[in-house]
Amino acid sequence: MTISTSHRRLTPHPIFRVELEQAAWNHGYRRANGEADGWLWFRSDEGVPGEVALASGTADGGGPWFLAVEHAGVAQVLASEQLDAVSGPAPPPCKGVFAFAEQPAMRRALSRAFHLARSLPTFPFTQFEAEVASLGDTEVDRIVRQRIGQGFFRAALIDYWGACPLTGVTEPALLRASQIVPWAECATDAERLDVFNGLLLCAHWDAAFDAGLVSFADDGEVLVSNRLEPMAIAALGLADGLPRLVLEGAHRAQLARHRHKFGFVRGSGGHDHG
Structure with a gap:
């Protein structure tokens, strides 16, 4: 079932903030790039194009879990693969946003986003x-x-x-x-x-x-x-x-x-x- 990004994103509890930061680090996005409107922003330190943003739907980390991607090609491929997770408007400059009921699913999509960004033209x-x-x-x-x-x-x-x-x-x-x-x-x-x-x-x-x-x-x-x-x-x-x-x-x-x-x-x- 699709989870809408209209669900309010709150600044996560410090424990779950660390989990989001670890998820980004473990899946290739090792450079923190600020925070805005409940989103934590990251980019690769290997020159892989495109930022990603992560967020939790509740302050206590109970989900849903959100992934937004800037790379248009990555957003397109993920949308064709993550049909149940495609959600509402993405935070600028991201081109796609995906919501997941469980954190492991978000982590898998984050890993996929990194590998796609490293492989897609150009x-x-x-x-x-x-x-x-x-x-x-x-x-x-x-x-x-x-x-x-x-x-x-x-x-x-x-x-x-x-x-x-x-x-x-x-x-x-x-x-x-x-x-x-x-x-x-x-x-x-x-x-x-x-x-x-x-x-x-x-x-x-x-x-x-x-x-x-x-x-x-x-x-x-x-x-x-x-x-x-x-x-x-x-x-x-x-x-x-x-x-x-x-x-x-x-x-x-x-x-x-x-x-x-x-x-x-x-x-x-x-x-x-x-």
Whole structure:
């Protein structure tokens, strides 16, 4: 059930104020940035963009617990994921506010906000540009540039997805940074490092996706090529039913290019290929 931010926010009891401060510190927002109207403001000390504000609905810390985020992209993704927690107007300059009945749920959303802010455009690209600023345009420099870019891209995908969304696997050695539009086909480095141009997939899913044996519809459902053999279908777990990917609009635009490249007929739903 949605909890409205019209619920009055009071300056929390010192004990619960400390809990809010610890929540911010533990989840990446380690620089206190003041207090206003019952909100405690924080930002990252790592240069991750966007402030967050935390508040409690009652002075005794009984909840609800509020999280407001300044980063527009983070607010958008959280709103698509935290449907029951989306609440009323955010305190300026925040773009979204979310209310939770229990503090642990607020802490999980705060952690998610930090990882999203670290992965969303254009933070990884900004880091990449700073890292490669001293490189030239020799063949060796271009190879180094690509290696560095792929490292930032992989880190951004791990922040954004956290695990393979199809299998739930979190072991980094088994995960691949799958570019939807390949590196060589991207028009700019900004597109290459855009987290919405990537999926975090287990190695066998990455291989199938890269070969055009699977793709994804606009609603996140798996699309399967008729070239995929029964043993491969079994190995991918397709017969067991798989979760749909939670996609943003920018994902869908890139996936449309992937489907077109490999001849997938439908843009939403289904399990076949033209």
